Amino acid sequence: MKRLVILGAGTAGTIVANKLRRRFPMSEWQITVVDRDDHHLYQPGLLFVPFGAEPPEALTRSRRSFLRRGVRLFLGEVEVVQPELRVVLLTDGRVIGYDYLVIATGTSPRPDQTPGMLGPQWRRSIFDFYTADGAVALRQALADFDRGRLVVHVVDQPIKCPVAPLEFAFLAEARFRERGLRDRIELVYATPLSGAFTKPVASAALGHLLTERKIELETDFLVERVDAERKTLVSYDEREVPFDLLVTVPLNLGADFVARSGLGDELNYVPVDRHTLQATGHPEIFAIGDANDLPTSKAGSVAHFSAEVLAENLDDLVHGRPLRASFDGHANCFVETGDGKGLLIDFNYDVEPLPGEYPVPRIGPLSLLHETARNHWAKLAFQSVYWHLLLPGRRMPVPNQLSLRGKRRVSRED
Structure with missing residues (x-):
């Protein structure tokens, strides 16, 4: 046996x-x-x-x-x-x-790895949402927040679901507009990356989303500590990002x-x-x-x-055979952008996100690198797919390897 x-x-x-x-x-x-x-x-x-x-x-x-x-x-x-x-x-x-x-x-978030993150302000003005307890605590804090500076922050890469912090920023911005509070709230997205997205082509193509929503982007920000008393993020190069409410993604560790x-x-x-x-x-x-x-x-x-x-x-x-199957790094991610819309990106080790249709060329029904309501509803519907098809290990109607069919090549300058 x-x-x-x-x-x-x-x-x-x-x-x-x-x-x-x-x-x-x-x-x-x-x-x-x-x-x-x-x-x-x-x-x-x-x-x-x-x-x-x-x-x-x-x-x-x-x-x-x-x-x-x-x-x-x-x-x-x-x-x-x-x-x-x-x-x-x-x-x-x-x-x-x-x-x-x-x-x-x-992998798991480890707020204990950043000096000052845990302490008297943890779950009071400093929150996470990658844990069940953190997400529940943040719900009340977000409902009570009606003015000031909200900072969405990523300590370092890699993190699980790397687009989730951006999604949170977009959803928060939309919620504040719905509540008539947007002019009273300053939104900042602080990232250790040189752009908002982990992939340069995606950052170039989608960076306008933050600009249009008046979300300030603080790039190359490597946090050294959290000054909880002053409610300020301090980077290794001594830049400071003050906050009234901090939503952070702590360092992730295996x-x-x-x-x-x-x-x-x-x-x-x-x-x-x-x-x-x-x-x-x-x-x-x-x-x-x-x-x-x-x-x-x-x-x-x-x-x-x-x-x-x-x-x-x-x-x-x-069975003593050479290992023949090869993983190409294929990943795709839905990106909630607020107002009932979402994006979809599809890429692998060698190919960055491209515009087009997914999963069927020229038909879709989902659009790549383009905001649509259909992408938003597909993300919500995926929960049922997850429980009934994905976890049981059944074959899904999408290819495991990245396909370039239905995609359009773009340059980083486009």
Whole structure:
């Protein structure tokens, strides 16, 4: 009996477990998934919680309910992985042996890593929204905020769902206009990047959205500390950004056990081959989703598009074949822009976002790099797709590899 252990039952871990359960016979394979609890949160939904949408408990399902029959779920915290012994040690003393291991433990915001972020102003004038508690606390703060300076801030890249801070800024701006408060509120977007978007072409094509909405852009801002007493962000080059209300995305780090196991980089992400997803120096270990160091977005779409690659390559490895499947870094992201509209971007390692139609050339029905109501409704509708198609590991009606069909080449100057 071969033993496959998957650490993490989030988006990536659940999809991979279900795909591999279909591929590997139960009579020959024992598949075990480990996570700290039985609560699967639809993380994209947290963006809307501060604006009055359904609370986090409505975005949560049982992890067990989405794992196929024959997949075991162990609840517990991982203490360390010992690759030389091929075992996983849990903090409660349990030992789980494996022949093959998939690390899918994601990434998490760590406000403790920025001096001054945690303290008396945390969840009073300084908020996050990437956690359920943070999103709920911010909802009341945002409802009470009727004048002053709102700063939306990203500590550093990479972060999961890299467009979410921009989406928050757009949604906040639209909400303030609806409430008749826009002239009394100053909006600032502070980013460590040289532009608003992570991709230069997207920044060039879409930067006007901030200008039109009168959102001030503070670029190349690498925060050194938060001066909570003065309500000011202070950068390493001594620039200051004052705030009355700060909505921040703290530094994101991978799981601590990755560092303890000697499997991670300085941010606790597992270095992998960017095409095969195989861990560097450990052919029996793969890492997927936000847990690895791929040079692409830490987004659910990446977990989805790379899951089939991992499944095929693990199958090849088990049967002694060369690893034939290759991940191209494909990612796509909806970007809420307020007023019931949204954008869609689609890209990979080598191709930046391009205008066009998606997923069917010349038909769409979704538009790339263009604000439409259809994109907004597609983002909202995706929650149902997520629960019923994506997590169960069913084939989605979109290609895993980036397709250039239906896209139009542009230059950065366009």
